[in-house]
Amino acid sequence: MSADSGTAPVLELRDVTKNFGPVAALRSGRLEVEAGSIHAFLGENGAGKSTLVKVVAGVHRRDSGVFRFQGNDVDFSSTAESKDAGIAVIYQEPTLFPHLSVMENIFMGRQPTKSGRRIDYARMYAEAQALFTRLGVAIDPRRTADGLSIADQQVIEIAKAMSLDATLLVMDEPTAALSGVEVERLFTIARALRDEGRALVFISHRIDEVFDLCDTVTVMRDGEYVDTRQIAEVTPDQVVALMVGREVSDLFPKTETEAGDVVLEVEGLSSLGTFHDVSFSVRAGEIVGLAGLVGAGRSEIARAVFGIDGYDAGSVRLSGKRIPPRRPTASIRAGMALVPEDRRQQGLVIDQSVARNIAALIRTRLTRLGLITSRAENKAVAPWAAKLEVKTNALDMDASTMSGGNQQKVAIAKWLSTEPRLLIIDEPTRGIDVGTKSEVHRLLSDLAAQGMAVLMISSELPEVLGMADRVVVVCEGRVTAEFDRSEATPETVMHAATHVGGHEAGATLAEGVEEVTA
Amino acid sequence: MSDTLVRPSAEAADKSRAARLLGQALRSREIAVFAVLVLLLVVATIANPRFLVGSDGWRDLLVTPSILLLLAVGQTAVIITRNVDLSVGSTVGLTAYAVGKIFVEFPGIPVVVVFVIGALIGAVLGLINGALVAFGRVPALVVTLGTMYIYRGVFLEWAGSDRINAGDLPGRFLSLGTKQVLTIPVLTIIALVVLAVVGFYLRSMRSGREFYAIGSDPAAARLYGLPVTRRVLGAFILCGALAGLAGVFYAARYGTVSSGAGRNLELESVAAAVIGGVAIFGGTGTVWGAGIGAFLLVTIDRVLPLLGISDFWQRAVVGALIIAAVALDRVLSLRRERQLKQARDEARNAS
Structure with a gap:
């Protein structure tokens, strides 16, 4: 027009x-x-x-x-x-800038000045107040941005x-x-x-x-x-x-699986300021998608379940056994694996070889007289790398030289080598090109088919809808809905992810689901 | 209904101006450290009245910290940008020696010119640090650890077994070390003026505030478009220039400059800043706090022997003070974080 x-x-x-x-x-x-x-x-x-x-x-x-x-x-x-x-x-x-006041954050580099180019704090305060009035919010311009x-x-x-x-x-x-x-x-x-x-x-x-x-x-x-x-x-x-x-189903090679026994059981998990009263379960052979907006608290929940961060209330059980809080090594021993969102920082030792990365968690098993040889590493690691089709010329190549998709495969291989019962995977395909994406998806699907319980956190709605057997939706640190594969549509999930107070369609559906699954 | 909601908060903002300032003052680190300093002086004066009341006692109390004061001010500017300068001690030694050499070569040179030259030498050394940190993207800790040894090495190579003695320096220069105006030593006055100017700059100038922003979150500062490289460079040049000035002070105050001059001052300047509330990870703290921290450190060094405390314990007391300061910061920030989270949860539950 x-x-x-x-x-x-x-x-x-x-x-x-x-x-x-x-x-x-x-x-x-x-x-x-x-x-x-x-x-x-x-x-x-x-x-x-x-x-x-x-x-x-x-x-x-x-x-x-x-x-x-x-x-x-x-x-x-x-x-x-x-x-x-x-x-x-x-x-x-x-x-x-967390240490600085709210008003300085707004005006940094452009603060109102008076004679001698001095910052006029009174005017800056007034101008910040005026902006907030226009926006209709009540934030003290003098408080620090921290918190x-x-x-x-x-x-x-x-x-x-x-x-x-x-x-x-x-x-x-x-x-x-x-x-x-x-x-x-x-x-x-x-x-x-x-x-x-x-x-x-x-x-x-x-x-x-x-x-x-x-x-x-x-x-x-x-x-x-x-x-x-x-x-x-x-x-x-x-x-x-x-x-x-494209059709969502084209890209996501989800094989139908029969869900087995409950593997992960999270009950009433709460952490001050991050999430509240979070309960859900994951069964063997099942992929559960943890959906929600960025900042809703999904990664934080995963970190608490795995024992990286502590929590104030609630419990985490793996195959019925209580997992102690704040002890990732205990979680690993119990059969948990966590592939974090940030591969380069947390998922891999990026400047180390592929073999060393994959062997990182099983290295104590590979030692002889307390020493590890590259040969022992390469030998132990080769089957995993082959299984996941990690595209690399040599296992002693640095992980940093690989593409995002192959790095992700290495990160997954590392955890599979511990033969876990539960795989928690945070943003499995972030920063990965489309081709490798579907390979990662197929891999997750295969793992579930072999009986592994998979908890998948994803911000990509099609990925969640395409891959998950069940979708747990988190909004502002609370579980707002839980959908079966058949009930989960972009509309229902998005609605639950953006409504915490209303509890309209999402909540009633969630209760229905719980009754069915219970 | 919205009227009743809005009015009390506006009222509260008006009437609590005094309360707010009082609250700020009570929570301020500067005042807490100052109180410790005053307490220390009271104890020392009771133990030995000559410490404060005697004319030499008063003068020494004020003039001795002036060198560390200058260094702490420069160090603070650097630390606020989330960097650190470990080379300042070597810069002090090198400049002090250079000043002596200048007087040997040109006995008639005006004292003011020597001050300017000293600051310039320091500024150049600071520029080298800053350039390596800002352009080389190497951590400041490593860079300045390197230049600390290099500057010291240059000094040793240049001086050899030579040293500057009081006889090499003109009387009008040496008298600065003891000269007083209204009972306040001249060197202290200069140091306090520097403190006030830098304090004003960091509080009230746009570019000064950018130091804090950069230290608070370097990545956000770049995203925001702040001139990070230029500011970091500026902080190191300022720190170097003040270290150079401190070198001139050193020569005037002690009259002799040997190869060990200025050793350990770099760590003392960091300690002064940390005790004064300058967070080692940048973003917070004032030069005023660092200045009081410098006074406190130097005064402790002089008071503890008076109280009959052995040398070993003197060092340990300083160490304990640093750890206490850092622990206090940590406890307070954890408590505040928890309060904020609680407030946020309550606000969310209420809505």
């Missing part, structure tokens, strides 16, 4: 590519945003949205492609440059962006941690900014929000541009179809 007025768009990106080592994060990114418009930017996790946003913000430099801002070719090499040009970005994860809830942190990010008076405002999932009232406030502000003639880019996984707020939508998939439409001309179903672009 107004988009075709012929004026140059505020932001123009065409054929933008960006590779991180062997992983192509962006193949052909494209985004054109008009002034006075709120532009939805959609795609599944890993579609390349965040990478494109970071190119706009000056965090990453594109490898190739066109990047114009207000009609001029630009190439930001730092976030300071993009900020000076008039671009404000709210990142997915808040980036605050703020995710929602409050997000509000501060928004206040920061507002105070920048930017021409283009990019919001990468700003509503992920906000409640209904807060979201409505944010939308009011976004519309006000649009009416001032600013351009906004809005990234969200909540399709209803997109249709509520935005006028145009651009969809990306697997690092490539798919389409741009006027919101008025499409339906939510059409948009979802553009995003997914």
Whole structure:
């Protein structure tokens, strides 16, 4: 409609590519945003949205492609440059300075000054108050940012962006941690900014929000541009179809399995400030998906179950036996395995050889006179590497030189070598290209078929829906719903993941399920 | 209903300004350390009245910490950015020797010029540290541990078995070490002015606040677009320049400069900062706290012998003080974290 007025768009990106080592994060990114418009930017996790946003913000430099801002070719090499040009970005994860006051976080580098370039703290306080009044929130501008809830942190990010008076405002999932009232406030502000003639880019996984707020939508998939439409001309179903672009079942080779005895039993697990009264179980041969928004407390629950972090109340049982808290070695001995989300930092010793990584947990078994030889390692490890089809020329190659998918396989092989009964796997396919993704999925499916209990944490809804026999949904540290494979749809899971108080459809369904499974 | 909800909080904000400042003061580390210092002085004066009341006692009390004070101020600026400078002791020695050499070569040179030269030498040494840390992306601990030995080595190579004696230095320079204005030693006045200027800069200038932001979360600072490299470089140059100035002080105060000059001062400056509430991981603390910490450290060194405590225990007391300071920080932050979490849970349950 107004988009075709012929004026140059505020932001123009065409054929933008960006590779991180062997992983192509962006193949052909494209985004054109008009002034006075709120532009939805959609795609599944890993579609390349965040990478494109970071190119706009000056965090990453594109490898190739066109990047114009207000009609001029630009190439930001730092976030300071993009900020000076008039671009404000709210990142997915808040980036605050924990030791500093809230108001300093908002105005850092741009604090109001009085004579002699001294910072005018009184005025900074007043201006921060004014911003919060406009946002309709009550946060003390003088308190430190340390200890703020995710929602409050997000509000501060928004206040920061507002105070920048930017021409283009990019919001990468700003509503992920906000409640209904807060979201409505944010939308009011976004519309006000649009009416001032600013351009906004809005990234969200909540399709209803997109249709509520935005006028145009651009969809990306697997690092490539798919389409741009006027919101008025499409339906939510059409948009979802553009995003997914394939049948969910195609990609997820889930074999049907018969669930056996209960392996993991978590009851009333609570940890102050992180999660509350979490109960669920995983049976042999079953893949249970732990779904929820980023920051909902899923990884924290997994860490507590495994014994890395402590908890205040509740119990964890493995095959009926109580697992002591805060003792990962006891958990490993009892038959638990945890493949963490962050491979490079936590999953692997990245500068060590593949063999050494896989043998890390069984190394005491390989010693002779207290010494380990590389030969013993290679011999013990070879079958596992072969089983998982780890693509590596030699087992003594450094793990850091491998692709993300193969690193993940090494991390999994390491744990399989301990022959666990329960495999907890956090974001199994994050940062892995599509081909290797399905290999990891097939592997998980096979393991379950062989009788292993698998607890899978994932932010990718299709992955959860495609792989899990049962879905446990967490929202703000509480289990809000539990679905059987047949009941779990994008709508039901998303609803449960975003509603903690309401307990509408999700809760009734969950109770029904419990009765059935009990 | 919303009226009644809003009004009390606004009222509370108004009437509690005094209470807020009082609360801040009670919780402030600076005042706690200052209280310990005062207590120490009271005890020392009771044990030996000459300690404070005698004219030499008063002068020594103020002038002795001035060197460490300068170092603690510079060290604080560096630590706040989540770095550390272990080379300052060597910088002190090297500059002190250079100052002596300058007076030997140019006996008529004005004292002010010597102060400037000393600070410049230190600044160049600090620049080397900063460049290695900021551009080489090497941890400051390693870089400055290296330069600590290098600067000391340069000093030893240059001086050999030579040393600067009081006879090499002009009387107008040496008199600075004892000169007083309104009973306050000149060196102390200079050190306090430096403290005040740096304190003002870190509190009230935009670029000064960026030091804190960088130390609080370096990754966020880069994402935010702060000039991280430039600020880190600036912190090291400032620290080096103050160490150079401290070298000039050293020469004026002691009159002799031998190869051991300034040894251990680097650790004492870190200790002063930590005792004064500067977190070793950056982001918090003030030069005022570090300054009081420096006073406390030096005064302890002088008071404990008065009280008849042996040399060994003197060191142990300083060590205990550092550990107590760090433990206190940890306990307080854990308690605060727990309170915040509880408040958050309650707020969530209420909504």
